[in-house]
Amino acid sequence: MEQLLQQIVNGISLGSIYALIALGYTMVYGIIKLINFAHCDVYMIGAYVGYVCMAKLGLGFFPSLLASMLVCTLLGVVIEKIAYKPLRNATRITALITAIGVSLFLEYTTMFFAGADVRTYPPMTGFMAKTFKMGDVVISAQQILIAVITVILMVLLQLIVKKTRIGKAMRAVSLDKDAAELMGIDVDSTISFTFALGSALAGAAGILVGVYYNSINPLMGVLPGLKAFVAAVFGGIGIIPGAMLGGYLIGIIEVFVAGFGYSMYRDAVVFAILILILILRPAGLLGKNTGEKV
Protein backbone atom coordinates (compact mmCIF):
# COMPACT_ATOMS: atom_id res chain seq x y z
CA MET A 1 0.00 0.00 0.00
CA GLU A 2 2.77 2.43 0.96
CA GLN A 3 4.55 1.33 -2.17
CA LEU A 4 1.48 2.21 -4.19
CA LEU A 5 1.09 5.64 -2.58
CA GLN A 6 4.76 6.36 -3.06
CA GLN A 7 4.47 5.52 -6.75
CA ILE A 8 1.47 7.80 -7.08
CA VAL A 9 3.37 10.66 -5.43
CA ASN A 10 6.29 10.16 -7.81
CA GLY A 11 3.90 9.79 -10.71
CA ILE A 12 2.19 13.07 -9.94
CA SER A 13 5.53 14.90 -9.91
CA LEU A 14 6.50 13.48 -13.27
CA GLY A 15 2.97 13.92 -14.58
CA SER A 16 2.97 17.60 -13.60
CA ILE A 17 5.97 18.15 -15.85
CA TYR A 18 4.33 16.31 -18.75
CA ALA A 19 1.10 18.21 -18.19
CA LEU A 20 2.87 21.57 -18.31
CA ILE A 21 4.58 20.69 -21.59
CA ALA A 22 1.46 19.04 -23.02
CA LEU A 23 -0.52 22.25 -22.49
CA GLY A 24 1.75 24.07 -24.91
CA TYR A 25 1.38 21.34 -27.52
CA THR A 26 -2.35 21.17 -27.21
CA MET A 27 -2.93 24.93 -27.36
CA VAL A 28 -0.74 25.37 -30.41
CA TYR A 29 -2.29 22.35 -32.13
CA GLY A 30 -5.75 23.61 -31.27
CA ILE A 31 -5.12 26.97 -32.84
CA ILE A 32 -2.98 26.33 -35.95
CA LYS A 33 -3.10 22.50 -36.27
CA LEU A 34 0.66 22.18 -36.04
CA ILE A 35 2.63 19.68 -33.99
CA ASN A 36 5.17 22.13 -32.68
CA PHE A 37 8.21 19.87 -32.42
CA ALA A 38 10.27 22.85 -31.29
CA HIS A 39 8.17 23.06 -28.13
CA CYS A 40 10.23 20.41 -26.34
CA ASP A 41 13.35 22.45 -27.00
CA VAL A 42 11.77 25.55 -25.56
CA TYR A 43 11.42 23.44 -22.43
CA MET A 44 15.12 22.51 -22.68
CA ILE A 45 16.06 26.20 -23.05
CA GLY A 46 13.95 26.90 -19.96
CA ALA A 47 16.03 24.41 -18.02
CA TYR A 48 19.25 26.03 -19.24
CA VAL A 49 18.08 29.55 -18.36
CA GLY A 50 17.22 28.26 -14.91
CA TYR A 51 20.67 26.72 -14.67
CA VAL A 52 22.40 29.98 -15.64
CA CYS A 53 20.29 31.97 -13.17
CA MET A 54 20.77 29.61 -10.25
CA ALA A 55 24.30 28.30 -10.74
CA LYS A 56 26.03 31.26 -12.41
CA LEU A 57 24.10 34.31 -11.22
CA GLY A 58 23.24 32.84 -7.82
CA LEU A 59 19.59 33.84 -7.98
CA GLY A 60 16.96 32.12 -5.84
CA PHE A 61 14.45 29.65 -7.20
CA PHE A 62 11.51 31.97 -7.74
CA PRO A 63 13.39 34.74 -9.58
CA SER A 64 14.95 32.03 -11.74
CA LEU A 65 11.53 30.54 -12.45
CA LEU A 66 10.26 33.93 -13.58
CA ALA A 67 13.38 34.54 -15.66
CA SER A 68 13.13 31.25 -17.52
CA MET A 69 9.40 31.70 -18.12
CA LEU A 70 10.11 35.16 -19.51
CA VAL A 71 12.94 34.02 -21.78
CA CYS A 72 10.88 31.11 -23.06
CA THR A 73 7.91 33.36 -23.74
CA LEU A 74 10.10 35.58 -25.89
CA LEU A 75 11.67 32.58 -27.59
CA GLY A 76 8.26 31.08 -28.38
CA VAL A 77 7.01 34.32 -29.92
CA VAL A 78 10.20 34.79 -31.95
CA ILE A 79 10.02 31.20 -33.28
CA GLU A 80 6.43 31.73 -34.29
CA LYS A 81 7.16 35.05 -36.03
CA ILE A 82 10.24 33.87 -37.92
CA ALA A 83 9.54 30.27 -38.77
CA TYR A 84 5.80 29.57 -38.65
CA LYS A 85 4.16 32.83 -39.69
CA PRO A 86 5.40 32.72 -43.30
CA LEU A 87 3.92 29.23 -43.54
CA ARG A 88 0.44 30.07 -42.28
CA ASN A 89 -1.10 28.99 -45.60
CA ALA A 90 1.39 26.27 -46.55
CA THR A 91 0.64 22.57 -46.35
CA ARG A 92 0.72 20.83 -42.98
CA ILE A 93 3.77 18.75 -43.84
CA THR A 94 5.79 21.86 -44.73
CA ALA A 95 5.00 23.42 -41.37
CA LEU A 96 5.82 20.17 -39.61
CA ILE A 97 9.22 19.86 -41.27
CA THR A 98 9.94 23.48 -40.39
CA ALA A 99 9.07 22.69 -36.79
CA ILE A 100 11.52 19.77 -36.86
CA GLY A 101 14.12 22.12 -38.37
CA VAL A 102 13.61 24.66 -35.60
CA SER A 103 13.84 21.88 -33.05
CA LEU A 104 17.17 20.63 -34.44
CA PHE A 105 18.44 24.20 -34.66
CA LEU A 106 17.71 24.90 -30.99
CA GLU A 107 19.21 21.59 -29.86
CA TYR A 108 22.45 21.89 -31.74
CA THR A 109 22.90 25.61 -31.16
CA THR A 110 22.62 24.94 -27.44
CA MET A 111 25.04 22.07 -27.85
CA PHE A 112 27.46 24.36 -29.68
CA PHE A 113 27.46 27.03 -26.98
CA ALA A 114 26.88 25.00 -23.82
CA GLY A 115 28.57 21.74 -24.77
CA ALA A 116 26.99 18.32 -25.13
CA ASP A 117 27.78 17.10 -21.62
CA VAL A 118 25.34 16.93 -18.77
CA ARG A 119 25.22 19.87 -16.36
CA THR A 120 24.01 19.68 -12.82
CA TYR A 121 21.91 22.18 -10.94
CA PRO A 122 23.36 23.51 -7.68
CA PRO A 123 22.25 21.51 -4.62
CA MET A 124 19.09 22.80 -3.02
CA THR A 125 19.23 24.47 0.36
CA GLY A 126 16.79 25.39 3.13
CA PHE A 127 13.20 24.38 2.59
CA MET A 128 13.91 22.95 -0.87
CA ALA A 129 16.23 20.29 0.52
CA LYS A 130 13.73 18.94 3.06
CA THR A 131 11.85 15.69 2.80
CA PHE A 132 8.66 14.82 4.64
CA LYS A 133 7.58 11.41 5.81
CA MET A 134 3.98 10.36 6.05
CA GLY A 135 4.04 6.82 7.30
CA ASP A 136 6.38 5.12 4.88
CA VAL A 137 5.67 7.53 2.06
CA VAL A 138 8.47 10.00 1.43
CA ILE A 139 7.60 13.32 -0.15
CA SER A 140 10.35 15.77 -0.95
CA ALA A 141 9.85 19.51 -0.80
CA GLN A 142 10.68 19.65 -4.49
CA GLN A 143 7.79 17.33 -5.28
CA ILE A 144 5.43 19.53 -3.33
CA LEU A 145 6.84 22.57 -5.08
CA ILE A 146 6.33 20.99 -8.51
CA ALA A 147 2.76 19.96 -7.74
CA VAL A 148 1.81 23.34 -6.24
CA ILE A 149 3.42 25.44 -8.98
CA THR A 150 1.83 23.29 -11.66
CA VAL A 151 -1.60 23.67 -10.14
CA ILE A 152 -1.17 27.43 -9.74
CA LEU A 153 -0.06 27.79 -13.38
CA MET A 154 -2.96 25.66 -14.60
CA VAL A 155 -5.48 27.71 -12.64
CA LEU A 156 -3.94 30.88 -14.05
CA LEU A 157 -4.12 29.46 -17.55
CA GLN A 158 -7.76 28.50 -17.13
CA LEU A 159 -8.52 32.01 -15.87
CA ILE A 160 -6.78 33.56 -18.86
CA VAL A 161 -8.50 31.29 -21.35
CA LYS A 162 -11.95 31.46 -19.81
CA LYS A 163 -12.22 34.96 -18.34
CA THR A 164 -10.18 37.39 -20.41
CA ARG A 165 -10.78 38.98 -23.79
CA ILE A 166 -7.65 37.47 -25.31
CA GLY A 167 -8.67 34.06 -23.98
CA LYS A 168 -12.02 34.42 -25.68
CA ALA A 169 -10.17 35.34 -28.87
CA MET A 170 -8.02 32.23 -28.53
CA ARG A 171 -11.04 30.01 -28.22
CA ALA A 172 -12.69 31.73 -31.15
CA VAL A 173 -9.64 31.34 -33.41
CA SER A 174 -9.23 27.68 -32.55
CA LEU A 175 -12.89 27.07 -33.34
CA ASP A 176 -12.91 28.80 -36.71
CA LYS A 177 -10.08 31.02 -37.84
CA ASP A 178 -11.85 32.64 -40.77
CA ALA A 179 -15.00 33.43 -38.85
CA ALA A 180 -12.92 34.85 -36.00
CA GLU A 181 -11.10 37.11 -38.44
CA LEU A 182 -14.41 38.31 -39.87
CA MET A 183 -15.52 39.20 -36.34
CA GLY A 184 -12.57 41.56 -36.06
CA ILE A 185 -10.23 39.38 -34.04
CA ASP A 186 -6.55 39.96 -34.72
CA VAL A 187 -5.65 36.36 -35.58
CA ASP A 188 -1.90 36.89 -35.81
CA SER A 189 -1.52 38.42 -32.38
CA THR A 190 -3.83 35.79 -30.90
CA ILE A 191 -1.62 33.03 -32.31
CA SER A 192 1.47 34.80 -30.96
CA PHE A 193 -0.16 35.01 -27.57
CA THR A 194 -0.92 31.29 -27.65
CA PHE A 195 2.72 30.52 -28.37
CA ALA A 196 3.74 32.89 -25.56
CA LEU A 197 1.49 31.14 -23.04
CA GLY A 198 2.56 27.65 -24.05
CA SER A 199 6.25 28.54 -24.04
CA ALA A 200 6.01 30.15 -20.61
CA LEU A 201 4.58 26.90 -19.25
CA ALA A 202 7.33 24.92 -20.97
CA GLY A 203 9.93 27.21 -19.41
CA ALA A 204 8.46 26.57 -15.98
CA ALA A 205 8.52 22.83 -16.66
CA GLY A 206 12.18 23.09 -17.70
CA ILE A 207 13.38 24.68 -14.50
CA LEU A 208 11.23 22.36 -12.37
CA VAL A 209 12.83 19.35 -14.06
CA GLY A 210 16.25 20.85 -13.47
CA VAL A 211 15.50 21.22 -9.78
CA TYR A 212 13.90 17.78 -9.49
CA TYR A 213 16.28 15.61 -11.52
CA ASN A 214 19.31 17.82 -11.09
CA SER A 215 20.81 17.20 -14.50
CA ILE A 216 20.18 18.80 -17.88
CA ASN A 217 21.56 18.37 -21.38
CA PRO A 218 20.81 19.80 -24.84
CA LEU A 219 18.80 16.74 -25.94
CA MET A 220 16.80 16.39 -22.72
CA GLY A 221 13.68 17.71 -24.40
CA VAL A 222 13.24 15.08 -27.09
CA LEU A 223 11.75 12.19 -25.16
CA PRO A 224 9.69 14.18 -22.62
CA GLY A 225 8.48 16.24 -25.55
CA LEU A 226 7.22 13.18 -27.40
CA LYS A 227 5.63 11.82 -24.26
CA ALA A 228 3.98 15.15 -23.52
CA PHE A 229 2.57 15.07 -27.00
CA VAL A 230 1.27 11.58 -26.31
CA ALA A 231 -0.31 13.02 -23.17
CA ALA A 232 -1.97 15.74 -25.21
CA VAL A 233 -3.36 13.17 -27.66
CA PHE A 234 -4.38 10.92 -24.78
CA GLY A 235 -6.49 13.63 -23.19
CA GLY A 236 -7.85 14.90 -26.49
CA ILE A 237 -5.76 17.27 -28.51
CA GLY A 238 -6.81 20.89 -28.47
CA ILE A 239 -8.59 20.47 -25.14
CA ILE A 240 -6.81 22.15 -22.23
CA PRO A 241 -8.18 20.02 -19.34
CA GLY A 242 -7.45 16.99 -21.54
CA ALA A 243 -3.76 17.83 -21.66
CA MET A 244 -3.66 18.14 -17.86
CA LEU A 245 -5.42 14.83 -17.35
CA GLY A 246 -3.30 13.14 -20.01
CA GLY A 247 -0.08 14.47 -18.50
CA TYR A 248 -0.89 13.17 -15.02
CA LEU A 249 -2.05 9.80 -16.35
CA ILE A 250 1.04 9.30 -18.52
CA GLY A 251 3.29 10.29 -15.61
CA ILE A 252 1.60 7.87 -13.23
CA ILE A 253 1.53 5.02 -15.76
CA GLU A 254 5.21 5.49 -16.52
CA VAL A 255 6.19 5.45 -12.87
CA PHE A 256 4.10 2.34 -12.27
CA VAL A 257 5.65 0.46 -15.20
CA ALA A 258 9.09 1.37 -13.87
CA GLY A 259 8.03 0.44 -10.35
CA PHE A 260 7.03 -3.06 -11.41
CA GLY A 261 10.53 -3.64 -12.67
CA TYR A 262 10.04 -2.97 -16.37
CA SER A 263 11.81 0.36 -16.38
CA MET A 264 13.50 -0.43 -19.71
CA TYR A 265 10.09 -0.73 -21.31
CA ARG A 266 8.46 2.37 -19.89
CA ASP A 267 8.95 4.45 -23.03
CA ALA A 268 7.60 1.62 -25.17
CA VAL A 269 4.51 1.37 -22.96
CA VAL A 270 3.81 5.08 -23.39
CA PHE A 271 3.99 4.78 -27.17
CA ALA A 272 1.89 1.62 -27.14
CA ILE A 273 -0.77 3.56 -25.22
CA LEU A 274 -0.56 6.23 -27.89
CA ILE A 275 -1.18 3.76 -30.70
CA LEU A 276 -4.04 2.11 -28.78
CA ILE A 277 -5.66 5.45 -28.07
CA LEU A 278 -5.33 6.49 -31.69
CA ILE A 279 -6.97 3.28 -32.83
CA LEU A 280 -9.71 3.02 -30.23
CA ARG A 281 -10.53 6.63 -29.52
CA PRO A 282 -8.71 9.04 -31.83
CA ALA A 283 -10.46 12.04 -30.32
CA GLY A 284 -8.88 11.31 -26.93
CA LEU A 285 -10.38 10.75 -23.49
CA LEU A 286 -12.17 14.08 -23.26
CA GLY A 287 -12.61 14.67 -26.96
CA LYS A 288 -15.84 14.53 -28.85
CA ASN A 289 -16.05 12.39 -31.94
CA THR A 290 -16.91 14.68 -34.77
CA GLY A 291 -18.29 13.45 -38.03
CA GLU A 292 -16.34 13.84 -41.22
CA LYS A 293 -17.25 16.85 -43.29
CA VAL A 294 -17.18 16.63 -47.05
Add this chain to the structure above:
Amino acid sequence: MKGKLSAQFIRRLVLIVLTYGVVQLLISVNIINDYLQATLTTICINIILAVSLNLITGFTGQFSLGHAGFMSIGAYTCALIILKNPTIPHFLLGTLLGALLAALVGFLVGLPTLRLRGDYLAIATLGMAEIIRILFINMDNITNGPRGLSGIPRFVNWTWLFIFTVGTVLLIRNFLNSSHGRACIAIREDEIAAETMGINTTWYKVLAFVIGAFCAGIAGALYASYFYFIKPDIFGFLKSVDILVMVVLGGMGSISGSILAAILLAVISTLLQSFSEIRMILYALILIVIMIFRPQGLLGSKEISLSMFSRLGKFFAFEKEAK
Protein backbone atom coordinates in the same frame (compact mmCIF):
# COMPACT_ATOMS: atom_id res chain seq x y z
CA MET B 1 4.17 3.75 -81.16
CA LYS B 2 5.63 0.42 -80.20
CA GLY B 3 8.90 1.15 -81.97
CA LYS B 4 9.22 4.45 -80.13
CA LEU B 5 8.60 2.78 -76.79
CA SER B 6 11.23 0.14 -77.34
CA ALA B 7 13.73 2.79 -78.52
CA GLN B 8 13.13 4.61 -75.26
CA PHE B 9 13.55 1.33 -73.41
CA ILE B 10 16.86 0.63 -75.12
CA ARG B 11 18.10 4.15 -74.39
CA ARG B 12 17.24 3.68 -70.72
CA LEU B 13 18.88 0.29 -70.60
CA VAL B 14 22.06 1.68 -72.17
CA LEU B 15 22.09 4.52 -69.65
CA ILE B 16 21.67 2.13 -66.72
CA VAL B 17 24.38 -0.24 -67.91
CA LEU B 18 26.66 2.70 -68.67
CA THR B 19 26.24 4.13 -65.17
CA TYR B 20 27.04 0.76 -63.68
CA GLY B 21 30.05 0.23 -65.92
CA VAL B 22 31.59 3.66 -65.41
CA VAL B 23 31.37 3.48 -61.64
CA GLN B 24 32.68 -0.11 -61.64
CA LEU B 25 35.61 1.04 -63.77
CA LEU B 26 36.33 3.97 -61.44
CA ILE B 27 36.29 1.58 -58.49
CA SER B 28 38.61 -0.91 -60.15
CA VAL B 29 41.20 1.79 -60.98
CA ASN B 30 40.77 3.10 -57.44
CA ILE B 31 39.64 6.63 -58.35
CA ILE B 32 36.65 5.89 -56.15
CA ASN B 33 38.57 4.87 -53.04
CA ASP B 34 37.21 3.26 -49.89
CA TYR B 35 36.14 6.57 -48.45
CA LEU B 36 34.20 7.60 -51.54
CA GLN B 37 32.79 4.10 -51.76
CA ALA B 38 31.26 4.53 -48.30
CA THR B 39 29.66 7.75 -49.52
CA LEU B 40 28.43 5.92 -52.60
CA THR B 41 26.87 3.23 -50.42
CA THR B 42 25.21 5.86 -48.25
CA ILE B 43 23.83 7.50 -51.37
CA CYS B 44 22.38 4.23 -52.71
CA ILE B 45 20.82 3.30 -49.37
CA ASN B 46 19.40 6.79 -49.02
CA ILE B 47 17.95 6.60 -52.52
CA ILE B 48 16.11 3.38 -51.64
CA LEU B 49 14.84 4.89 -48.39
CA ALA B 50 13.83 8.22 -49.90
CA VAL B 51 12.09 6.76 -52.95
CA SER B 52 10.17 4.25 -50.85
CA LEU B 53 9.10 6.89 -48.34
CA ASN B 54 8.11 9.09 -51.24
CA LEU B 55 5.71 6.38 -52.34
CA ILE B 56 4.03 6.55 -48.92
CA THR B 57 4.25 10.26 -48.21
CA GLY B 58 4.68 11.99 -51.54
CA PHE B 59 2.45 9.90 -53.79
CA THR B 60 -0.14 8.41 -51.45
CA GLY B 61 -0.15 11.38 -49.09
CA GLN B 62 0.23 9.34 -45.89
CA PHE B 63 2.58 11.00 -43.50
CA SER B 64 5.01 8.51 -41.97
CA LEU B 65 7.69 9.35 -39.41
CA GLY B 66 8.70 5.75 -38.74
CA HIS B 67 10.68 4.71 -41.78
CA ALA B 68 13.84 4.10 -39.74
CA GLY B 69 11.90 1.50 -37.75
CA PHE B 70 11.32 -0.62 -40.87
CA MET B 71 14.93 -0.11 -41.84
CA SER B 72 16.08 -1.46 -38.48
CA ILE B 73 13.98 -4.62 -38.90
CA GLY B 74 15.69 -5.35 -42.22
CA ALA B 75 19.11 -4.54 -40.79
CA TYR B 76 18.77 -6.79 -37.73
CA THR B 77 17.22 -9.71 -39.62
CA CYS B 78 19.92 -9.73 -42.26
CA ALA B 79 22.73 -9.16 -39.75
CA LEU B 80 21.60 -12.03 -37.53
CA ILE B 81 21.35 -14.42 -40.48
CA ILE B 82 24.73 -13.62 -42.02
CA LEU B 83 26.46 -13.60 -38.65
CA LYS B 84 25.46 -17.26 -38.38
CA ASN B 85 26.04 -18.21 -42.04
CA PRO B 86 28.38 -15.84 -43.81
CA THR B 87 27.67 -16.81 -47.42
CA ILE B 88 26.21 -14.88 -50.32
CA PRO B 89 23.02 -16.96 -50.63
CA HIS B 90 22.38 -16.34 -46.94
CA PHE B 91 22.97 -12.64 -47.46
CA LEU B 92 20.31 -12.62 -50.18
CA LEU B 93 18.01 -14.72 -48.02
CA GLY B 94 18.59 -12.35 -45.10
CA THR B 95 17.80 -9.33 -47.25
CA LEU B 96 14.62 -10.95 -48.51
CA LEU B 97 13.54 -12.09 -45.05
CA GLY B 98 14.35 -8.70 -43.56
CA ALA B 99 12.32 -6.95 -46.22
CA LEU B 100 9.42 -9.39 -45.79
CA LEU B 101 9.46 -9.00 -42.03
CA ALA B 102 9.50 -5.22 -42.36
CA ALA B 103 6.58 -5.49 -44.78
CA LEU B 104 4.71 -7.71 -42.32
CA VAL B 105 5.19 -5.23 -39.50
CA GLY B 106 4.18 -2.48 -41.90
CA PHE B 107 1.00 -4.39 -42.65
CA LEU B 108 0.18 -5.04 -38.98
CA VAL B 109 0.82 -1.42 -38.01
CA GLY B 110 -0.63 0.07 -41.16
CA LEU B 111 -3.96 -1.72 -41.15
CA PRO B 112 -5.32 -0.05 -38.01
CA THR B 113 -3.36 3.23 -38.08
CA LEU B 114 -3.89 4.18 -41.71
CA ARG B 115 -7.47 5.00 -40.82
CA LEU B 116 -6.01 8.00 -39.04
CA ARG B 117 -5.34 11.14 -40.95
CA GLY B 118 -2.33 13.37 -41.41
CA ASP B 119 -0.61 14.29 -38.21
CA TYR B 120 -2.07 11.46 -36.19
CA LEU B 121 -0.60 8.91 -38.56
CA ALA B 122 2.77 10.65 -38.28
CA ILE B 123 2.68 10.36 -34.52
CA ALA B 124 1.48 6.75 -34.60
CA THR B 125 4.30 5.70 -36.95
CA LEU B 126 6.78 7.62 -34.83
CA GLY B 127 5.55 5.73 -31.80
CA MET B 128 5.85 2.44 -33.68
CA ALA B 129 9.46 3.14 -34.65
CA GLU B 130 10.28 4.00 -31.05
CA ILE B 131 8.68 0.77 -29.84
CA ILE B 132 10.73 -1.25 -32.33
CA ARG B 133 13.89 0.51 -31.21
CA ILE B 134 13.15 -0.12 -27.54
CA LEU B 135 12.41 -3.78 -28.26
CA PHE B 136 15.78 -4.15 -30.00
CA ILE B 137 17.47 -2.52 -27.01
CA ASN B 138 15.77 -4.93 -24.62
CA MET B 139 16.09 -8.21 -26.54
CA ASP B 140 19.54 -8.50 -25.09
CA ASN B 141 20.17 -12.19 -25.80
CA ILE B 142 19.34 -11.87 -29.51
CA THR B 143 20.34 -8.36 -30.48
CA ASN B 144 23.06 -7.68 -27.92
CA GLY B 145 20.99 -4.76 -26.58
CA PRO B 146 22.16 -1.15 -26.82
CA ARG B 147 25.73 -2.24 -27.68
CA GLY B 148 24.50 -3.51 -31.03
CA LEU B 149 25.85 -6.16 -33.37
CA SER B 150 29.36 -5.83 -34.72
CA GLY B 151 31.59 -7.76 -37.08
CA ILE B 152 28.81 -8.31 -39.58
CA PRO B 153 30.39 -9.80 -42.72
CA ARG B 154 30.42 -7.49 -45.71
CA PHE B 155 28.75 -8.82 -48.83
CA VAL B 156 27.50 -5.55 -50.23
CA ASN B 157 29.56 -4.30 -53.12
CA TRP B 158 28.77 -1.91 -55.93
CA THR B 159 27.10 -4.64 -58.00
CA TRP B 160 24.61 -5.61 -55.30
CA LEU B 161 24.02 -1.99 -54.36
CA PHE B 162 23.31 -1.10 -57.96
CA ILE B 163 20.97 -4.05 -58.49
CA PHE B 164 18.95 -3.32 -55.38
CA THR B 165 18.83 0.44 -55.89
CA VAL B 166 17.80 0.27 -59.54
CA GLY B 167 15.42 -2.57 -58.72
CA THR B 168 13.68 -0.56 -56.01
CA VAL B 169 13.41 2.56 -58.11
CA LEU B 170 12.03 0.61 -61.07
CA LEU B 171 9.61 -1.30 -58.85
CA ILE B 172 8.20 1.89 -57.42
CA ARG B 173 8.20 3.71 -60.74
CA ASN B 174 6.33 0.91 -62.46
CA PHE B 175 3.93 0.62 -59.54
CA LEU B 176 3.15 4.31 -59.82
CA ASN B 177 2.58 4.05 -63.56
CA SER B 178 0.08 1.25 -63.07
CA SER B 179 -3.56 1.62 -62.18
CA HIS B 180 -2.66 0.87 -58.54
CA GLY B 181 -0.27 3.80 -58.54
CA ARG B 182 -2.86 6.09 -60.04
CA ALA B 183 -5.27 5.01 -57.31
CA CYS B 184 -2.65 5.99 -54.72
CA ILE B 185 -2.18 9.40 -56.31
CA ALA B 186 -5.94 9.87 -56.38
CA ILE B 187 -6.01 9.22 -52.62
CA ARG B 188 -3.39 11.92 -52.11
CA GLU B 189 -5.33 14.42 -54.17
CA ASP B 190 -8.66 13.86 -52.47
CA GLU B 191 -9.41 10.86 -50.35
CA ILE B 192 -13.14 11.31 -50.24
CA ALA B 193 -13.41 11.85 -53.99
CA ALA B 194 -11.22 8.79 -54.58
CA GLU B 195 -13.48 6.70 -52.38
CA THR B 196 -16.51 7.94 -54.27
CA MET B 197 -14.90 6.80 -57.52
CA GLY B 198 -14.84 3.28 -56.13
CA ILE B 199 -11.21 3.12 -55.01
CA ASN B 200 -10.71 0.95 -51.94
CA THR B 201 -8.73 3.63 -50.12
CA THR B 202 -7.72 1.54 -47.10
CA TRP B 203 -6.38 -1.26 -49.30
CA TYR B 204 -4.28 1.09 -51.44
CA LYS B 205 -2.96 3.01 -48.46
CA VAL B 206 -1.91 -0.23 -46.78
CA LEU B 207 -0.44 -1.49 -50.07
CA ALA B 208 1.72 1.63 -50.48
CA PHE B 209 2.74 1.43 -46.84
CA VAL B 210 3.72 -2.24 -47.12
CA ILE B 211 5.73 -1.72 -50.32
CA GLY B 212 7.48 1.23 -48.67
CA ALA B 213 8.28 -0.85 -45.59
CA PHE B 214 9.55 -3.71 -47.76
CA CYS B 215 12.01 -1.41 -49.55
CA ALA B 216 13.12 0.16 -46.26
CA GLY B 217 13.85 -3.38 -45.05
CA ILE B 218 16.10 -3.93 -48.07
CA ALA B 219 17.90 -0.66 -47.35
CA GLY B 220 18.44 -1.74 -43.75
CA ALA B 221 19.88 -5.09 -44.82
CA LEU B 222 22.30 -3.38 -47.20
CA TYR B 223 23.31 -1.00 -44.44
CA ALA B 224 24.03 -3.82 -42.01
CA SER B 225 26.10 -5.78 -44.48
CA TYR B 226 28.20 -2.81 -45.61
CA PHE B 227 29.01 -0.93 -42.41
CA TYR B 228 29.91 -3.99 -40.24
CA PHE B 229 28.09 -2.56 -37.24
CA ILE B 230 24.52 -1.74 -36.24
CA LYS B 231 22.94 -0.60 -33.00
CA PRO B 232 19.39 0.48 -32.15
CA ASP B 233 20.30 4.15 -31.77
CA ILE B 234 21.27 4.41 -35.44
CA PHE B 235 17.62 3.89 -36.34
CA GLY B 236 16.17 6.54 -34.06
CA PHE B 237 13.81 9.42 -34.65
CA LEU B 238 16.57 11.47 -36.27
CA LYS B 239 17.05 8.85 -38.99
CA SER B 240 13.35 8.92 -39.84
CA VAL B 241 13.52 12.70 -40.01
CA ASP B 242 16.57 12.48 -42.26
CA ILE B 243 14.67 10.32 -44.75
CA LEU B 244 11.63 12.57 -44.64
CA VAL B 245 13.85 15.59 -45.25
CA MET B 246 15.20 13.94 -48.40
CA VAL B 247 11.68 13.35 -49.67
CA VAL B 248 10.50 16.87 -48.94
CA LEU B 249 13.70 18.48 -50.18
CA GLY B 250 13.57 16.63 -53.48
CA GLY B 251 9.90 17.28 -53.93
CA MET B 252 6.96 15.24 -52.74
CA GLY B 253 5.77 13.14 -55.60
CA SER B 254 8.98 13.18 -57.62
CA ILE B 255 11.11 10.05 -57.78
CA SER B 256 14.02 11.79 -59.49
CA GLY B 257 13.68 14.55 -56.90
CA SER B 258 14.20 12.02 -54.11
CA ILE B 259 17.24 10.59 -55.90
CA LEU B 260 18.67 14.07 -56.41
CA ALA B 261 18.08 15.00 -52.76
CA ALA B 262 19.64 11.75 -51.53
CA ILE B 263 22.78 12.45 -53.54
CA LEU B 264 22.84 16.13 -52.57
CA LEU B 265 22.47 15.49 -48.85
CA ALA B 266 25.14 12.77 -48.83
CA VAL B 267 27.55 15.11 -50.63
CA ILE B 268 26.73 18.01 -48.31
CA SER B 269 27.23 15.89 -45.22
CA THR B 270 30.56 14.59 -46.58
CA LEU B 271 31.69 18.15 -47.27
CA LEU B 272 30.61 19.31 -43.83
CA GLN B 273 32.40 16.43 -42.11
CA SER B 274 35.23 18.70 -41.06
CA PHE B 275 32.84 21.18 -39.43
CA SER B 276 31.12 18.54 -37.37
CA GLU B 277 30.16 20.98 -34.63
CA ILE B 278 28.11 23.31 -36.79
CA ARG B 279 27.01 20.61 -39.24
CA MET B 280 23.65 20.02 -37.60
CA ILE B 281 23.06 23.74 -37.09
CA LEU B 282 23.61 24.37 -40.79
CA TYR B 283 21.45 21.37 -41.65
CA ALA B 284 18.61 22.75 -39.54
CA LEU B 285 18.95 26.23 -41.01
CA ILE B 286 18.96 24.91 -44.59
CA LEU B 287 15.85 22.93 -43.75
CA ILE B 288 13.98 25.95 -42.39
CA VAL B 289 15.06 28.23 -45.23
CA ILE B 290 14.05 25.74 -47.92
CA MET B 291 10.69 25.14 -46.27
CA ILE B 292 9.97 28.87 -46.10
CA PHE B 293 11.17 29.81 -49.58
CA ARG B 294 10.59 26.65 -51.59
CA PRO B 295 8.05 24.52 -49.75
CA GLN B 296 7.40 22.31 -52.78
CA GLY B 297 10.99 21.05 -52.74
CA LEU B 298 13.65 21.26 -55.43
CA LEU B 299 11.69 19.57 -58.21
CA GLY B 300 8.12 19.89 -56.95
CA SER B 301 6.25 16.98 -58.48
CA LYS B 302 8.18 17.09 -61.76
CA GLU B 303 10.51 14.36 -62.95
CA ILE B 304 13.87 14.67 -64.62
CA SER B 305 13.74 12.77 -67.89
CA LEU B 306 15.86 12.35 -70.97
CA SER B 307 13.42 14.29 -73.10
CA MET B 308 13.82 17.19 -70.69
CA PHE B 309 17.50 17.36 -71.55
CA SER B 310 16.85 17.26 -75.26
CA ARG B 311 14.28 20.04 -74.86
CA LEU B 312 16.83 22.00 -72.86
CA GLY B 313 19.37 21.40 -75.63
CA LYS B 314 16.93 22.66 -78.26
CA PHE B 315 16.25 25.71 -76.13
CA PHE B 316 19.91 26.62 -75.93
CA ALA B 317 20.40 25.95 -79.62
CA PHE B 318 17.53 28.34 -80.28
CA GLU B 319 19.15 31.00 -78.09
CA LYS B 320 22.39 30.71 -80.06
CA GLU B 321 20.56 31.13 -83.34
CA ALA B 322 18.77 34.17 -82.03
CA LYS B 323 22.09 35.76 -81.21
